[in-house]
Amino acid sequence: MTSVLRAVVVGGGMVGAACADVLARHGARVTVVESGAVGGGATAAGMGHLVVMDDSPAQLALTARSLELWEDLAPSLPASAEYRPSGTIWVASDDEELEAVAPKQAAYREAGREADLLDAPALARLEPALRDGLAGGLRVPGDRVVYAPVAAAFLLERSGAALIRGKAVALDDSGVRLAGGQHLSADLIVVAGGIGSLELLPELPLRQRKGHLLITERRAPSVHHQLVELGYLKSAHASDDDSVAFNVQPRPTGQLLIGSSRQFDQPDSGLDWALLRRMLARARDFLPELGDLAALRIWTGQRCATPDHLPIVGPHPQRTTVFVATGHEGLGITTALGTAELLAAQVFGTPSALSAFDFGVERFRPEVAHA
Amino acid sequence: MPELMIEGRAVTVAEGTSVLAALQNAGYRTLRHSRSGEPRGALCGMGSCHECRAVVDGRIVRTCVTPARNGQRVTLLTGDHAD
Numbered sequence: 001m002t003s004v005l006r007a008v009v010v011g012g013g014m015v016g017a018a019c020a021d022v023l024a025r026h027g028a029r030v031t032v033v034e035s036g037a038v039g040g041g042a043t044a045a046g047m048g049h050l051v052v053m054d055d056s057p058a059q060l061a062l063t064a065r066s067l068e069l070w071e072d073l074a075p076s077l078p079a080s081a082e083y084r085p086s087g088t089i090w091v092a093s094d095d096e097e098l099e100a101v102a103p104k105q106a107a108y109r110e111a112g113r114e115a116d117l118l119d120a121p122a123l124a125r126l127e128p129a130l131r132d133g134l135a136g137g138l139r140v141p142g143d144r145v146v147y148a149p150v151a152a153a154f155l156l157e158r159s160g161a162a163l164i165r166g167k168a169v170a171l172d173d174s175g176v177r178l179a180g181g182q183h184l185s186a187d188l189i190v191v192a193g194g195i196g197s198l199e200l201l202p203e204l205p206l207r208q209r210k211g212h213l214l215i216t217e218r219r220a221p222s223v224h225h226q227l228v229e230l231g232y233l234k235s236a237h238a239s240d241d242d243s244v245a246f247n248v249q250p251r252p253t254g255q256l257l258i259g260s261s262r263q264f265d266q267p268d269s270g271l272d273w274a275l276l277r278r279m280l281a282r283a284r285d286f287l288p289e290l291g292d293l294a295a296l297r298i299w300t301g302q303r304c305a306t307p308d309h310l311p312i313v314g315p316h317p318q319r320t321t322v323f324v325a326t327g328h329e330g331l332g333i334t335t336a337l338g339t340a341e342l343l344a345a346q347v348f349g350t351p352s353a354l355s356a357f358d359f360g361v362e363r364f365r366p367e368v369a370h371a
Numbered sequence: 372m373p374e375l376m377i378e379g380r381a382v383t384v385a386e387g388t389s390v391l392a393a394l395q396n397a398g399y400r401t402l403r404h405s406r407s408g409e410p411r412g413a414l415c416g417m418g419s420c421h422e423c424r425a426v427v428d429g430r431i432v433r434t435c436v437t438p439a440r441n442g443q444r445v446t447l448l449t450g451d452h453a454d
Contacts, residue, residue, distance in 0.1 A: 217424075219431075253406060294431060297421075
């Protein structure tokens with residue numbers, strides 16, 4: 001048998017590109033279907049923060065392994081991917097937050113990532129632009145930043161995948177149908193279309209979660225790490241209400257990228273000025289000098305969230321040729337490479353420690369069964 | 372008619388002139404340079420593109436949406452502040 005596996009990946013964002021790359025490296029002939037620009041959706045809207053997160057053991061394993069894979073990939077990336085060793089500092093506003101940092105540090109170290117506790121003077125020394133009176137923080141020096149649309153385009157090009165500009169409108173056992181009527185035959189279909197995956201697989205338990213980002217002019221206060229408040233974890237995942245958190249990233253141009261906001265089920269791309277004001281007030285509370293700075297651009301994007309904030313990576317329970325790789329919420333850039341490794345483990349039986357965790361569609365079985 | 376200082380030179384313009392138009396009347400087409408050294412000037416002319424930024428009375432503004440006023444001091448962006 002010399003037949004080559006024909007794979008179609010729906011979605012040309014960071015996750016789709018990583019999946020196309022891994023499939024091609026295992027010998028598949030890959031076609032990617034993308035209706036917009038490569039990396040033009042959630043991939044371009046985000047910060048490109050490569051961050052280890054420890055909300056759950058599965059998330060810690062996925063993000064930590066993904067950071068290792070990014071390290072391996074880094075030497076191949078073009079300079080325009082702006083892969084940078086920024087590190088992250090999780091900022092503690094008060095002693096209570098600082099006390100909660102110790103288990104986080106232990107979890108990171110167990111996952112093979114460096115993490116250093118900072119007391120208040122150490123934090124002020126590393127990030128003098130932060131306001132006085134903060135309690136300290138946790139520095140994770142191995143975290144990184146990347147300009148994701150370039151990284152996605154690079155992986156797609158490296159994969160040698162054929163890129164079809166079109167809209168996938170239906171899946172069947174033998175392939176993918178496009179809006180124009182064209183049918184792409186496939187032995188394997190990977191649905192990696194972010195929130196757009198719902199158009200093909202409406203039974204998936206996905207919700208869109210809108211976010212706002214702002215980039216300042218240059219001459220921003222000097223910031224050396226990606227700075228995130230520890231309260232982010234509460235505000236990011238705690239409830240269905242609109243939320244904001246302090247999350248800023250220094251750009252090499254002397255600008256700051258300022259986030260972050262979360263809103264469920266706001267499908268439009270418009271700006272919510274009241275929420276934006278809250279988000280900026282939050283940022284200014286940590287970086288007082290921000291008040292003197294002008295914004296150059298503000299935009300929004302749609303994260304694709306699941307009920308347990310873990311992505312869905314695995315075979316579709318009812319469709320034998322279909323695999324799913326979506327639902328990465330705010331971590332799609334970080335975890336794209338781990339997602340691809342896990343996909344390869346499922347499709348080709350290659351080894352991955354991530355297989356020990358349940359990222360499958362069927363963990364949401366009641367919702368899936370209703371479809 | 373407002374009289375403003377552009378790069379230290381006194382310039383008089385008609386009422387209702389934008390700072391961008393005042394700059395262009397004074398012969399400045401290249402307003403700044405990008406980080407990689409490319410010349411930059413007004414592109415959209417309506418406040419969207421941010422390409423026409425310059426310093427007016429100590430603040431970086433979009434010159435196309437900034438009215439020229441009597442006594443303004445206008446300087447071009449240079450060095451670390453250009454982008």
